[in-house]
Amino acid sequence: MYSADWPSWLGVLLVASAVSACGAEPDEPVVEQAAGFADELALRVPVDLNPDPNVLEINLEARLSDVELIPGTTTPAWTYDGAIPGPLLRAKVGDRLIVHFKNSLPEATTIHWHGLRIPADQDGVPGHGQAPIEPGGSFDYSFTLPDAGNYWYHPHFDSAAQVSKGMYGPIVVDDPAEPPGIGDEVVMMLSDIGIDRDGSLYANDAGGDLATLFGREGNLVLVNGRVAPTLHARAGLRQRWRVINAAQSRYFQLALSGTSFVRIGGDGGLAESAESSTAPVIVPAGRADFVLEPRAPTGGSGTLPLLWLPYDRGFGTAFARDSETVLHVQFDGRAPAVSPPLPTLTRDLPELDAEHATPVALDLTLNDASDGSFALGINGVPSWEAQHLMARLGETQLWTVRNTIEWDHPFHLHGFFFQVLDVNGVKPKVREWHDTANVPVNGELRLLVKFDERPGMWMFHCHILDHSDAGMMGMVLLQ
Ligand code: C2O
Numbered sequence: 216m217y218s219a220d221w222p223s224w225l226g227v228l229l230v231a232s233a234v235s236a237c238g239a240e241p242d243e244p245v246v247e248q249a250a251g252f253a254d255e256l257a258l259r260v261p262v263d264l265n266p267d268p269n270v271l272e273i274n275l276e277a278r279l280s281d282v283e284l285i286p287g288t289t290t291p292a293w294t295y296d297g298a299i300p301g302p303l304l305r306a307k308v309g310d311r312l313i314v315h316f317k318n319s320l321p322e323a324t325t326i327h328w329h330g331l332r333i334p335a336d337q338d339g340v341p342g343h344g345q346a347p348i349e350p351g352g353s354f355d356y357s358f359t360l361p362d363a364g365n366y367w368y369h370p371h372f373d374s375a376a377q378v379s380k381g382m383y384g385p386i387v388v389d390d391p392a393e394p395p396g397i398g399d400e401v402v403m404m405l406s407d408i409g410i411d412r413d414g415s416l417y418a419n420d421a422g423g424d425l426a427t428l429f430g431r432e433g434n435l436v437l438v439n440g441r442v443a444p445t446l447h448a449r450a451g452l453r454q455r456w457r458v459i460n461a462a463q464s465r466y467f468q469l470a471l472s473g474t475s476f477v478r479i480g481g482d483g484g485l486a487e488s489a490e491s492s493t494a495p496v497i498v499p500a501g502r503a504d505f506v507l508e509p510r511a512p513t514g515g516s517g518t519l520p521l522l523w524l525p526y527d528r529g530f531g532t533a534f535a536r537d538s539e540t541v542l543h544v545q546f547d548g549r550a551p552a553v554s555p556p557l558p559t560l561t562r563d564l565p566e567l568d569a570e571h572a573t574p575v576a577l578d579l580t581l582n583d584a585s586d587g588s589f590a591l592g593i594n595g596v597p598s599w600e601a602q603h604l605m606a607r608l609g610e611t612q613l614w615t616v617r618n619t620i621e622w623d624h625p626f627h628l629h630g631f632f633f634q635v636l637d638v639n640g641v642k643p644k645v646r647e648w649h650d651t652a653n654v655p656v657n658g659e660l661r662l663l664v665k666f667d668e669r670p671g672m673w674m675f676h677c678h679i680l681d682h683s684d685a686g687m688m689g690m691v692l693l694q
């Protein structure tokens with residue numbers, strides 16, 4: 216734990232002072248991150264129109280905007296407020312979020328607040344919660360933020376196309392009761408975009424049916440809308456990375472040489488306890504809250520790439536692919552620091568009752584049509600032919616989601632958290648709230664969901680957006 220360049224008695228002293236400061240005065244930072252360490256990853260924040268400290272009220276506009284992703288070229292992106300990603304919406308648990316939304320796109324859209332447990336009429340599902348917002352139209356969203364954690368927003372109309380062209384933005388809901396000193400924070404919205412060398416966007420249907428089956432990935436990895444930006448670090452000094460995967464299909468398997476990722480939370484805030492890994496995977500739409508103490512290549516200086524590693528999510532998806540650079544971690548040359556101890560972050564999560572849960576079987580399927588075309592579906596039918604499921608207020612259900620085809624599917628349920636009971640019979644090590652979880656190739660995910668008192672039609676689907684658009688989607692009517 217203590218570095219060789221740093222006298223160990225000093226480490227003990229620092230630890231002791233950090234501990235004794237707990238609960239008294241706000242902690243003086245013991246060792247400091249370089250000022251502006253995450254400036255290249257800065258996210259825009261919206262103007263709060265409401266003086267009430269418990270309300271975040273903003274204007275938000277969906278519109279086309281030329282952005283520069285490849286130097287010297289312009290990409291005609293689809294954006295929230297003119298850039299990728301949309302502004303960071305940050306508030307605390309219990310606050311109200313009011314969004315005066317205007318659609319200036321050439322196509323209808325809606326906003327889905329991914330992961331937030333809000334009323335069904337605010338959930339952004341066209342035809343159920345609300346009508347599609349036509350070009351030139353507007354809609355006011357208003358709801359309270361019930362849970363701390365990392366979330367995001369994106370369209371739920373022509374989703375694969377609109378998301379892949381740049382429409383997504385991060386949401387962070389803070390828990391004021393969280394202990395200080397978890398780490399110097401940066402929000403990382405990971406995504407990708409498919410563009411040619413001249414900056415023009417790939418066609419939405421590039422690659423045809425086969426690409427739909429694979430799930431289209433962009434050729435350019437983005438973090439907060441930038442290509443390979445630089446994040447500064449002091450060696451050994453803890454950082455907290457709030458990671459959100461907003462890509463339409465890409466799984467992010469990350470690696471930083473010499474450093475392990477300690478995952479303290481996931482989709483629905485903190486996990487029951489922390490878990491360490493050297494190559495964590497964040498599925499499309501998933502979130503991960505990491506703390507890490509980056510280790511410099513030599514002493515306290517040098518630069519290391521944060522890598523995207525090819526991840527085999529089914530037939531052909533990792534074939535002949537190389538790692539890619541997500542960003543560069545540049546160490547500031549100071550001697551490696553000793554991070555103060557991580558505050559205790561265990562969370563008591565009630566275990567949902569599997570024994571009395573209503574069983575529901577969902578097969579994720581590929582259906583051949585007689586005309587040679589194909590549709591993806593659930594239980595053999597595409598979403599447009601499917602009968603909705605039923606659930607009663609307060610009911611707990613046990614869903615067995617079986618993957619019958621050759622690609623992984625990140626399975627997402629709107630409006631409710633669930634617990635993963637097991638994946639291919641293996642129980643997860645750590646209990647946590649999910650709204651998205653992976654169903655591996657030919658595998659089986661069993662999840663438990665307790666429906667609360669928010670009636671309405673709720674959607675579930677694969678979050679490879681090419682798959683959901685191709686029919687792998689369904690509804691559950693809660694009443
Ligand atoms: Cu991010 Cu219907 O989902």
Ligand code: CU
Nearest residue numbers: 624677679682
């Ligand atoms: Cu899928």
